[in-house]
Amino acid sequence: MANLNASSNRPLSPHLSIYKPIPTMVMSIIHRITGAALYFGTILVAWWLISAASSEAYFEWVNGFFGSFIGRLILFGYTWALVHHMLGGIRHLVWDTGRGLEKETATKLAYATISASIVITVILWVIGYAVN
Amino acid sequence: MSGSINELRTPLSKVRGLGSAKEGTDHFWRQRLTAIANVPLILFFLWTVISLNGASHKDVVAHLSSPIVAIVMLLVIISGIVHMKLGMQTIIEDYVHSDRTKIALLILNIFFAFTMGLGACFAILKLAFGG
Numbered sequence: 001m002a003n004l005n006a007s008s009n010r011p012l013s014p015h016l017s018i019y020k021p022i023p024t025m026v027m028s029i030i031h032r033i034t035g036a037a038l039y040f041g042t043i044l045v046a047w048w049l050i051s052a053a054s055s056e057a058y059f060e061w062v063n064g065f066f067g068s069f070i071g072r073l074i075l076f077g078y079t080w081a082l083v084h085h086m087l088g089g090i091r092h093l094v095w096d097t098g099r100g101l102e103k104e105t106a107t108k109l110a111y112a113t114i115s116a117s118i119v120i121t122v123i124l125w126v127i128g129y130a131v132n
Numbered sequence: 133m134s135g136s137i138n139e140l141r142t143p144l145s146k147v148r149g150l151g152s153a154k155e156g157t158d159h160f161w162r163q164r165l166t167a168i169a170n171v172p173l174i175l176f177f178l179w180t181v182i183s184l185n186g187a188s189h190k191d192v193v194a195h196l197s198s199p200i201v202a203i204v205m206l207l208v209i210i211s212g213i214v215h216m217k218l219g220m221q222t223i224i225e226d227y228v229h230s231d232r233t234k235i236a237l238l239i240l241n242i243f244f245a246f247t248m249g250l251g252a253c254f255a256i257l258k259l260a261f262g263g
Contacts, residue, residue: 036220039220039244042216046251050255052193052196053254053255056190060189079178086170093167093168096164128182131183
């Protein structure tokens with residue numbers, strides 16, 4: 001604290017920005033971003049549940065918002081974040097057992113996470129429209 | 133090693149294994165515990181929401197007030213909120229270095245988690261106990 005200038009002038013060690021993005025690194029970043037997005041997405045879940053517990057009129061209004069173009073876009077993003085974060089989390093649980101940490105396997109898992117998250121999200125929405 | 137002049141940790145502190153923050157692996161353990169719980173719980177949540185797509189208020193209330201659905205939905209919220217609170221705490225600790233801002237955000241994180249958690253649980257219970 002006393003010598004703030006001396007420490008702030010120190011050179012930084014190589015940082016995020018100088019590295020070429022690699023699949024595992026990108027998945028790690030997306031995992032954190034989707035986690036943070038889901039944090040705020042909790043507001044949507046609580047809002048939906050509270051509206052159902054409040055009144056029919058209020059529920060219909062909230063439902064109308066979720067059914068609008070913007071609402072659907074937000075929910076689609078929320079679904080993808082949820083699925084991606086879950087798959088990324090399962091990947092972490094596998095790593096916790098000491099498996100799947102080899103360079104090639106980890107890269108394959110990274111590609112599998114992003115592809116599966118998109119495919120599963122689309123399938124979930126197709127089911128959603130089918131049951132409607 | 134024990135009793136050596138280079139070892140300042142007491143035998144009791146070693147046995148407890150809680151480290152300097154006195155929490156040991158508590159954060160890690162809860163994070164993984166809720167992560168494992170979240171897999172089936174979030175699948176249940178997705179299934180519930182998707183099956184209720186386009187349903188009327190009456191149908192949604194009827195579905196959510198069934199005891200099994202209400203109980204599992206409460207588990208979804210509790211496990212999800214704990215997991216989310218731990219995750220945001222880590223993000224704050226990683227990126228916010230000024231003590232004042234960090235403590236303020238850590239407090240806000242707890243307030244947010246409790247407000248969302250209690251709000252959602254209250255709504256589920258209200259529905260379950262007959263609206």
